[in-house]
Structure formats: structure tokens, C-alpha cells
Amino acid sequence: MxxxxxxxxxxxxxxxxxxxxxxxxxxxxxxxGTVLLSLGLVLLKAAGLATGGVAGLALTLAYLLGxxxxxxxxxxxVPLLALTVRTMRWAFILKTLLVSLGLFAMTLVAPYGVxxxxxxxxxxxxxxxSTIGMGALALARHGAGTGGSGAIVLWLYRKHGxxxxxxxxxxxASVLLIxxxxxxxxxxxxxxxxxxxxxxxxxxxxxxxxYTGY
Numbered sequence: 656m657x658x659x660x661x662x663x664x665x666x667x668x669x670x671x672x673x674x675x676x677x678x679x680x681x682x683x684x685x686x687x688g689t690v691l692l693s694l695g696l697v698l699l700k701a702a703g704l705a706t707g708g709v710a711g712l713a714l715t716l717a718y719l720l721g722x723x724x725x726x727x728x729x730x731x732x733v734p735l736l737a738l739t740v741r742t743m744r745w746a747f748i749l750k751t752l753l754v755s756l757g758l759f760a761m762t763l764v765a766p767y768g769v770x771x772x773x774x775x776x777x778x779x780x781x782x783x784x785s786t787i788g789m790g791a792l793a794l795a796r797h798g799a800g801t802g803g804s805g806a807i808v809l810w811l812y813r814k815h816g817x818x819x820x821x822x823x824x825x826x827x828a829s830v831l832l833i834x835x836x837x838x839x840x841x842x843x844x845x846x847x848x849x850x851x852x853x854x855x856x857x858x859x860x861x862x863x864x865x866y867t868g869y
Contacts, residue, residue: 684796685797700724787849788853
């Protein structure tokens with residue numbers, strides 16, 4: 656018998672090692688991530704809201720010019736990705752390009768699959784922002800980006816040592832300010848809530864050590 660009341664230590668099994676995702680898993684995740692991004696943008700656009708990154712610029716241009724948001728998404732993403740060719744892996748660039756093209760296609764067919772006559776800005780901000788966050792999370796887990804802004808942020812970090820978090824924050828804040836050319840101050844406020852919803856998803860789940868697959 657032991658002289659103390661402490662329980663005997665029980666050996667703990669080692670945590671399972673991470674396993675690489677296969678091509679099918681990558682393809683499926685990119686598809687699902689693109690669907691979620693598209694759905695989030697549809698909700699934001701139906702409520703007349705904006706967001707950060709390339710998606711925010713694409714929405715603002717769509718409001719001002721009346722062309723499909725997916726078209727602007729591709730037009731903005733391609734040159735930004737081209738700037739990062741020497742520093743980013745080709746797999747990342749190709750996957751991100753596929754996301755942009757897929758989003759373009761999905762936003763084109765969305766009006767034939769769903770017709771939203773009215774969406775409350777609060778609902779669009781919270782649900783749309785969270786949906787975009789989950790889409791970005793799915794893509795990040797499988798080596799793809801949501802657009803050219805993320806690639807530029809990583810490129811600036813690797814080439815010039817700029818802090819990635821601060822750079823992304825400045826970029827998103829600038830995009831939101833630009834959106835004031837197309838939306839009123841009330842929708843600007845709801846857009847800030849949407850950005851916070853997106854950031855909250857990534858803050859909670861996209862952390863080192865919480866995911867063993869890659």
C-alpha cells in the first residue's frame with residue numbers, strides 16, 4: 656500500500672500524429688470552403704453590407720458598378736497572386752486561384768438557386784460573417800487562401816518582415832473605409848460586426864496545436 660492518498664499515475668497514450676490530407680480531401684475541402692464563402696457573400700450582398708479583404712473590395716465594386724461580385728473577386732485576386740509567385744508555394748497559389756474561380760461560378764448561379772428578397776443586416780452580419788469565417792478556416796486547413804489579400808500579407812511578411820496580423824488589420828480597415836463610397840454609415844456599422852464574426856471564427860479555431868492534420 657502507498658503511504659499517501661494520491662492515486663497511482665496512469666500512463667497516458669501519446670496523441671495521434673497528424674496525417675496529411677489526401678487529394679480527394681483537399682478537393683472536397685476547397686469545394687466546401689468555396690461554397691461557404693459564396694453563401695456568406697450572398698448574405699452580405701443581400702443586406703448591402705461590406706467586409707474586409709478582397710471580398711470587401713469586390714462587394715464595393717459590385718455595389719458601385721452593378722456587375723457580379725465574383726467577377727471582381729477574380730479580377731482582384733489574380734494580379735495579387737501574381738505578385739507572390741516567387742515567395743509562395745505553387746500549390747497554395749493554384750488552390751487559391753481555384754477558390755476564386757469557383758466563387759465566381761457560384762455567385763453567378765446563386766440567383767438561380769436562391770432568391771433573397773430581404774435580410775436583416777444583423778442576421779447577414781453575424782451569419783454571413785461566421786459563414787465566411789468557417790469557409791476561410793476550411794481552406795486554411797487545406798493549404799488554400801480566400802483571395803489575394805492573404806497572399807499579399809504573407810508575401811510582405813516573408814519579404815519585408817511586416818507583422819502579418821497588423822498588416823491584415825490595416826488592409827481590412829482600409830477596405831471597410833473604401834466601402835463607405837457605396838454604403839451608408841448604418842450598414843458600415845453592421846459590416847464591422849460581420850468582420851468581427853469572421854475574425855472570431857478564426858481566432859477560436861485557427862490556432863497552433865488545436866489541429867493535428869495538415
